[in-house]
Amino acid sequence: MSHPADEDDPFEDVRERTDNAMRRLFAEYGRDNWYQFTVGLVASVFARVLDLFPPLVLGVAIDALFNPDAEITYAEAAADLLPGIGPATIASVLPAGRQAQFEFSIALIALGFFGGAAFHWSRNWGWNSFAQNIQHDIRVDTYNKMQRLNMDFFADKQTGEMMSILSNDVNRLERFLNDGMNSFFRLSVMVVAIATILFTMNWQLALVALVPVPLIAFFTWKFIETIQPKYADVRSSVGALNSRLENNLGGIQVIKTFNTEDFESDRVDDVSMDYFDANWDAIGTRIKFFPGLRVIAGVGFVLTFLVGGLWVFSGAPWFFTGELALGQFVIFITLTQRFIWPMAQFGQIINMYQRARASSARIFGLMDEPSRIAEDPDADELVVGDGDVAYDDVTFGYDESETIVKDVSFEVEGGETLALVGPTGAGKSTVLKLLLRMYDVDEGAITIDGQDLRDVTIPSLRRQVGYVSQETFMFYGTVRDNIAYGTFGADDETVVEAAKAAEAHEFISNLPEGYDTEIGERGVKLSGGQRQRLSIARAVLKDPEILVLDEATSDVDTETEMLIQRSLDQLTEDRTTFAIAHRLSTIRDADQILVLEDGRVAERGEHEELLERDGLYAHLWGVQAGEIDELPQEFIDRAARRASRTEAETDDD
Incomplete structure (x- = not known):
């Protein structure tokens, strides 16, 4: 059966390929927290046993102490509840006399309350600690796995969807591991203990009390069968x-400048209504199930009260046999309520379990996401000497349907x-992403000083390669924090020197708190040029052997470009440098220019040489020089075809 949310759930495939997610949860994470689990489990048993002391002692006292015509001793009444222990054995530890036995009963009841309270605290500590530790470990492991996935994974997923796993799904697991597991063992102990006591006292009346159990089991099974796919829809x-909320908040400036608040409100309304419908569908099933269980449990209680009451008034009714003392009836009525209601509450536990199961399937599905980049466990550290870089017949495609880079070969000396x-979509950025091993080549090889990138560790590679992008990302924090990002041990003096080299020191000094100024989320308090210069300062501080500049000045004004270009000239001196540029004036002095078209090398040479061709x-x-009228028609036609192809690919995405 298909479900609406599955049709656009990007994690549907990872959920479907995850088997026994809950078993795996306990196998991989429960083992490290066995102590907390054991404390919670043992304390649950003792807490529930002690909870039964007051009603049991009360029943014994009613039959043996408070009834002036009692024909049964305290030891005999207690022996009826303790199979295998005779009245003589019990009498040997009991004080003599009614008053002393009454005081003994008070002590047992007090032990039940105070001892139970201590074990309830231990139980709650154990289960909460167990749940919190696993929640923390799973969230960290899931994030670590997520941030190490290939970039093509993030191209297919939205931030909000991944945040849903890291936050909502992990939190749902914690609720089950704490409340659900706690309740499961608490109720299990209660049900087993009470059932044992009831059958020991009067097996016939106990069978009456158990009449609702098969019905409760049947309704619970139907509930599980119905609710499981509905919870999957809710998670999706x-x-x-x-994703919609994250996307809109990130683009709030565009929304305001284009006056599209009403349009976006409608889009949020649509996805919110999808969640409302999915959640209400699950709620509708749930709110029918639990009252139904209460009705069934109530029927069992009424039957027990009816049969037991007639038994006490006039002896065994109908086909029942034997005697039922008043104190035993009181115990039966008290414990039956404690027995039937827990049976009904198992439905709540199953409800939490099904929610946790849906969440754990998404979590482990993400953890099992395969990576296109497999690091050799025996890989060596990259050692850069001269900084020579060579591409040897490199071919690559993001998927099997289209090849983006085709037989690209070139060499760059240190x-x-x-x-x-090249034109948009020619493969320029992809070529340099391969150098950073954001992806691995499909064919051919890339080497640095003769070392194949696939034979060296990824961390050592990326330590040696600095990257400055046109899409500068600033983290929430101070200016200093952002410059030192990735070079966390840098002292203040070194940070300032890097900022000066990036032509950023002057504007930083004019900020309210200088290098300690908080720049806001994504650096929203800074201009594009200022963010770009901080990005360059970050690269200067890293001091890489190889530098990649991906259109580092494309989004700034001419004056800022001049300042940034001065920074880049200092940064690229004596380093192997790769630069992508749409503004050709910024790369005219490059030692070598590689012109790409449709993923292939169309031309190569120096600026003047290429102009002459x-x-x-x-x-x-x-x-770029404005000489459009002098361009050949063939070039214009090819540009139109490329633009159409790019638009089509964008629409497909």
Whole structure:
């Protein structure tokens, strides 16, 4: 049976390939928290046993102490509840006389209350500690796995969907491991203990009390069968809602500038209504189930009261045999209520279990997400000497349907600058992502000083490669924190020197708190140029052997570009540098220019040399120089086809 939320649930596939998620949860995470689990379990047993003391002692006292015509001793009444222990044995530990036995009864009742309270505290400590430890471990492990997945995984998922797993799903597990497990063992002990006592006292009346049990079991089984897919729909719709909210909050400036508040409100209303419908569907099933259980449990209590009451008044009714003392009847009535209601509450536990099961399937499905990049466990640390980089017949595609980079080969000597230019979609950024091993090549090889990137550890590779993107990301925190990100041991003096090298020190000094200024989420308090210069300062501080500049000045004004270009000139000196640029004026002095078209190398050479060839590079230069009327029609037609293809790919996405 298909469900609406599954149709657009990006994690449907990971849920379906996860088997025995709850068993795996306990096997992988419960084992490390066995002590807390044991404390919770043992304390649950003793807490519930002590909870039974007051009604049992009360029943014995009614029959043996408070009835002036009692024909049964205290020891005999107690022996009826303790099979295998004779009245003589019990009498040997009892004080003599009614008054002393009455005081003894008070002591037992007090022990039940105070001892039970102590074990209830221990039980709650054990289960809460067990749940909190697992919640923490799973959240950290899930995040660690998520941040190490390939970039193509993040291209297919939205932030809100992943936040839903890290937050909502993990929290739902904690609720089951704490409240659900706590209640399960508490109720299990209660049911087993009470059932044992009832059958020991009067097996016939005990069978009457158990009449609702088969019905409760049947209704619970039907509930599980019905609610499980509905909870999967709820989890999916939560992810979609979180994604929409995260997307809109991230784009709030665009929403305001385009006056689309009403449009976005309607879109949020739609996904919220999807969640409402899925959740209400599950709620509708749940609110029918639990009152039904209470009715069934109530029928069992009424039957027990009816049969037991007639038994006490006029002897065994109908086909029943034997005697039932008043104190035993009081115990039966008290314990039957404690027995039937826990049976009904098992439905609540199953409800929590099904929610946790749906969440754990998503969590472990994410943990099992395969990575396209497999690091050799015997890989060596990358050692960069000269900084020579070579691409040897490199071919790559994000999937099997289309090849993005085709047979690309080039060499860059240490300290040289290679610029990559070409039309949009030519594969420029992809070529450099392969250098950072964001992806692995499908064919060919990339080497640094003769070392194949697949034979070195990823951390050592990325320590040696600095990356400055046009989409600068600033973390919430201070200016200093953002410059030192990735070089966390840097002292203040080194941070300032890096900022000066990036032409950022002056504007930082003019901020309200200087380097201690909080820049807001994503650096919202800074301009684009300021964020770009902090990104460059971050790269300067890292001091990499190889530098990648991905359109580092494309989104800033001319004056800011001049300042940033000065920073980059200092940064690229004596380093192997790769630069992607749409503004060709920024790379005209590169040692080598590589022109890409449709994933292939179309041209290569220096600036003047490429202009003389009057090829693709010359035509791109003409576009930026405003010489559009002089461009050949063939170039314009090819540009139109590329633009159409890019738009089609965007629509498909």
